[in-house]
Amino acid sequence: MTDFTVTITPRFYETDALGHINNAVIAAWFEVARASFLESLQDGDARSPENWVLASLKIDFLAETFYGSDVIARITGARVGNSSLTVECEMSQGGKVTVRGTAVIVHLGQAGGSPTRISDALRAKLASL
Amino acid sequence: MTDFTVTITPRFYETDALGHINNAVIAAWFEVARASFLESLQDGDARSPENWVLASLKIDFLAETFYGSDVIARITGARVGNSSLTVECEMSQGGKVTVRGTAVIVHLGQAGGSPTRISDALRAKLASL
Amino acid sequence: MTDFTVTITPRFYETDALGHINNAVIAAWFEVARASFLESLQDGDARSPENWVLASLKIDFLAETFYGSDVIARITGARVGNSSLTVECEMSQGGKVTVRGTAVIVHLGQAGGSPTRISDALRAKLASL
Amino acid sequence: MTDFTVTITPRFYETDALGHINNAVIAAWFEVARASFLESLQDGDARSPENWVLASLKIDFLAETFYGSDVIARITGARVGNSSLTVECEMSQGGKVTVRGTAVIVHLGQAGGSPTRISDALRAKLASL
Numbered sequence: 001m002t003d004f005t006v007t008i009t010p011r012f013y014e015t016d017a018l019g020h021i022n023n024a025v026i027a028a029w030f031e032v033a034r035a036s037f038l039e040s041l042q043d044g045d046a047r048s049p050e051n052w053v054l055a056s057l058k059i060d061f062l063a064e065t066f067y068g069s070d071v072i073a074r075i076t077g078a079r080v081g082n083s084s085l086t087v088e089c090e091m092s093q094g095g096k097v098t099v100r101g102t103a104v105i106v107h108l109g110q111a112g113g114s115p116t117r118i119s120d121a122l123r124a125k126l127a128s129l
Numbered sequence: 130m131t132d133f134t135v136t137i138t139p140r141f142y143e144t145d146a147l148g149h150i151n152n153a154v155i156a157a158w159f160e161v162a163r164a165s166f167l168e169s170l171q172d173g174d175a176r177s178p179e180n181w182v183l184a185s186l187k188i189d190f191l192a193e194t195f196y197g198s199d200v201i202a203r204i205t206g207a208r209v210g211n212s213s214l215t216v217e218c219e220m221s222q223g224g225k226v227t228v229r230g231t232a233v234i235v236h237l238g239q240a241g242g243s244p245t246r247i248s249d250a251l252r253a254k255l256a257s258l
Numbered sequence: 259m260t261d262f263t264v265t266i267t268p269r270f271y272e273t274d275a276l277g278h279i280n281n282a283v284i285a286a287w288f289e290v291a292r293a294s295f296l297e298s299l300q301d302g303d304a305r306s307p308e309n310w311v312l313a314s315l316k317i318d319f320l321a322e323t324f325y326g327s328d329v330i331a332r333i334t335g336a337r338v339g340n341s342s343l344t345v346e347c348e349m350s351q352g353g354k355v356t357v358r359g360t361a362v363i364v365h366l367g368q369a370g371g372s373p374t375r376i377s378d379a380l381r382a383k384l385a386s387l
Numbered sequence: 388m389t390d391f392t393v394t395i396t397p398r399f400y401e402t403d404a405l406g407h408i409n410n411a412v413i414a415a416w417f418e419v420a421r422a423s424f425l426e427s428l429q430d431g432d433a434r435s436p437e438n439w440v441l442a443s444l445k446i447d448f449l450a451e452t453f454y455g456s457d458v459i460a461r462i463t464g465a466r467v468g469n470s471s472l473t474v475e476c477e478m479s480q481g482g483k484v485t486v487r488g489t490a491v492i493v494h495l496g497q498a499g500g501s502p503t504r505i506s507d508a509l510r511a512k513l514a515s516l
Binding site: 146154160179185 | 443446
């Protein structure tokens, strides 16, 4: 697929006493990347974060991330199931890959609703990437 | 008034690269103290965080707060206006006062609603402290 | 092993607009549980968060977590490798399991140092649980 | 002075259950604006967040801030004391002013050091804005 990227400027308060970006912040940034990616699909239904719920998250921390230079979060894969979407993300800083993550999100018919089949329109958009 | 206190155990991710608790976390802890205080009043209306909105916040940082020992957040004052409540808070760690804060919160008739007079029942409870 | 538990009181600011605790906060709470667990081992070396680095994190979100009642984070497993420790955690709220997580942390000889074999003393403590 | 602005894209996890951006996040964004402003002065000494400590923070919340459209954080004033710098900030979203804040930061000779007079070079830069 054509990569989708988001640039994230680390914030000082996102560091911890070890002097680098705290690991829980990386989980939060992955949410930023997923939300931007879904938004970019310009599909009414996919667009709203309220229509998705996170089922699982896997993050590998390959290298530390620091305050002071931008991070590129790249969506490197999106595999459609019935109601689920598996989104892969890679983050890099200064040309070095620092994080690899996989999230499984589930499509809901409405905020707080039950898992609902991902529409053909959205499948077509994802297939065209 | 009789002081109301909440004990907060600092979390490692709340530190920043300066090695102490980040200042924005202190603003968040103050919200924890206010919410617990309102909850303690056992007034149906005051209880829900959704019935209040923060109008202003003033925090003086008197000393650094560190990871590794508990913080006592003490509500030291609560002055009732018409729809507003001014809440004062002092935080200390290891017997040393580290933070003094004042928040003005406004009572709403319902979540997202307009400022609404604080009930006589709640005024009575606050006066009895 | 004998379970180690930490009680976490959800904070209002940890919710998001979906009305439940945000998923990145769960990653942060897992760090709280791990840090308390390592602290409980009373091993000089294991104690300091600065002597460990997170290599990977896997979280399954089984049910939503809400503001308003305590969460019990339970360390349900700890497997020792050479320099790595795999820590398993389960969170529950109101008797319902909401989260299952696995973290691989790596022991460093010193803050910012290289992976270093976990000491026999710490292995013995972990084996005795 | 010539206004200095930073654009902040609200993140979904920065909302809370009231459906808007949580107030403690605003305190954090103000840190982002201050850090960018100090960085923009291109003064070796002012540049590093480690050379400053926050002494006090005052924030007036004039209107809610929402997820979904950018926030402009504008530094509207910077008054130099001996070792202190008072920084004023205004945030707006969709053309509406939502936040006004004032922070007093203190210049340290080195990370963790004591208050130190702000250099003439930095005073000159601030005066030229």
